[in-house]
Amino acid sequence: MAIAADRAYYRFLVLFFNCLLTFGSYFCFDIPSVLQDQFQGNLTCSNATLTNGTSECVEGLGMTPEQYNLLYAIYAWTNALVVIVAGYLIDKLGNRFGVFLFSFLTVLGSAVFATGSHFKGTPYLLPLMLIGRLLFGSGNGSLTIVQNRITAFWFKGKELALAFGLTLSFSRLGSVLNFFFTHQFESHFGIQWTLWGGTLLCVLGFVSAIIVSALDKVGMKQLGMDGTIQEEAKKVCIHDVRRLPLRYWLLVFTIMFFYNGVFPFVADASKFIQDKYPGYRxxxxxYIAGAVYDSSLVLSAAVGILIDYIGLRGIFAILCAVLTLPVFALLAFTFVPPLVSTLWLGITYSFAAASMWPSIPLVVPQATLGTAMGLATSVQMIGIGLSNLIVGQILGTKSSEVKIPLWRWQRMMSFMLANTISCIFTSIALNVVDKRQDGILNKTTKRSSTVEPAAAAPLLSEEEEGAVASIN
Known part of the structure; x- marks a missing residue:
């Protein structure tokens, strides 16, 4: 019996295993956020140092705030460097090559990271954990590119935003479960076994990579697309990067500035809540920090359906940035319960992810989608890496102080506000440029169905080609 790869159930089967690719790696990514006290805790509690006026002591790895934030910064920097090459290689060598290589790197990186935790109190701790995050970042960021490329192939012109929303939901399910269960697991089994548990979940992603690779291969052959994709891949050239359209770059910087206000905040949110708001352990x-991901887990699929139905991706990009402004203002200058702000940020994050990332396949050709996704991820991670470094400097670098002063946290939130304001400006520019061209980002579903697909569209419009020529 022939496999009906052209049926809806087949592409949703591909989507299911495609979603599982990053479930474990997203769980691992924010383990340091949940266990920030343990990462920055004392090497030993034998002397019973005071914590918040009590005799409690958190035993941990003894990292300073700067070293802790470096774990996130090196992840982001690695992504920034690797994903450019990774995106190009995926375009040239195909999804199956990428999905095996990068899922393996997440397993290897998480294993090295967990191994590093066994060397606390030695000079080997930080180098091993940084190498682990470097390998993990090399795999996870690139794996997301393959995941998005597979999703775009199977759902372009169909339920694209829904499919992107579901992949985000599965990924964020890993993040949410991390925020709910990691602390309890660590309290029973210790930080070392907790990190090895995260490694085991990355192995789940590797198994899913094997399955989705097989489904993708069989499906392409059934559809008669395997040869076509290979021919397109031969034509891909790294020089095509110079011809990516202006609105692609505006979209990329819009994504970067928005995420600069999300990921660095979540990385330190647990500590921030304990330091500023009384009564929170x-x-x-x-749990409250993880509410950012709780919201996206619940809303992403529904938001994807909504955006598939009404379009207006460019307008949503502006609204997401504008509506995020009050979040950091509330956190910095009021004592409104922090759960209000984290849930609010989760809602705007859900709309941003479902409107911004699925817009990339609409403005670049299918053959160069991996390269375009790689560049977008690279710029995003450069921004996040720099933000993590800046946040580390703002919060202090001398020692792992028990309580960081409120004025330092307010400076951090002001930095988040500055990124969000920058996102507003780039998203407005994106809408202006898109309107002057074909306006595809803000077309409704019925209107956009008649638009020439990006796979067949030229890299540059005639107006942009003239502009480039005049510059050169």
Whole structure:
């Protein structure tokens, strides 16, 4: 019996295993956020140092705030460097090559990271954990590119935003479960076994990579697309990067500035909540910080359906940035319960992810989608890496102080506000440029169905080609 790859159930089967690719790696990514106290805790509690006026002591790895934030910064920097090459290689060598290589790197990186935790109190701790995050970042960021490329192939012109929303939901399910269960697991089994548990979940992603690769291969052959994709891949040239359209770059910087206000905040949110708001312990703070991902987990699929139905991706990009402004203002200058702000940020994050990332396949050709996704991820990670470094400097670098002063947290939130304001400006520019061209980002579903697909569209419009020529 022939496999009906042209039926809806087949592409949703591909989507299911495609979603599982990053479930474990997203769980691992924010383990340091949940266990920030343990990462920055004392090497030993034998002397019973005071914590918040009590005799409690958190035993941990003894990292400073700067070293802790470096774990996130090196992840982002690695992504920034690797994903450019990774996107190009995926375009040239195909999804199956990428999905095996990068899922393996997430397993290897998480294993090295967990191994590093066994060397606390030695000079080997930080180098091993940084190498682990470097390998993990090399795999996870690139794996997301393959995931998006597979999703775009199977759902372009169909339920694209829904498919992107579901992949985000599965990924964020890993993040949410991390915020709910990691602290409890660590309290029973210790930080080392907790990190090895995260490694085991990355192995789940590797198994899913094998399955989705097989489904993708069989499906392409059934559809008669395997040869066509290979021919397109031969034509891909790294020099095509110079001809990516202006609105692609505006979209990329819009994504970067928005995410600069999300990921660096979540990385330190648990500690921030404990320091600023009285009565919150570590586990409660982790739950509240994780509410950003709780919202996206619940809303992403529904938001994807909504955006598939009404379009207006460019307008949503502006609204997401504008509506995020009050979040950091509330956190910085009021004592409104932090759960209000984290849930609010989760809602705007859900709309941003479902409107911004699925817009990339609409403005670049299918043959260069991996390269375009790689560049977008690279710029995003450069921004996040720099933000993590800046946040580390703002919060202090001398020692792992028990409580960081409120004025330092306010400076951090002001930095988040500055990124969000920058996102507003780039998203407005994006809409202006899009309107002057074919306006595809803001077309409704019925109107956009008649638009020439990006796979067949030229890299540059005639107006942009003239502009480039005049510059050269």
């Amino acid at each position: 570590q586990q409660e703070s982790a």
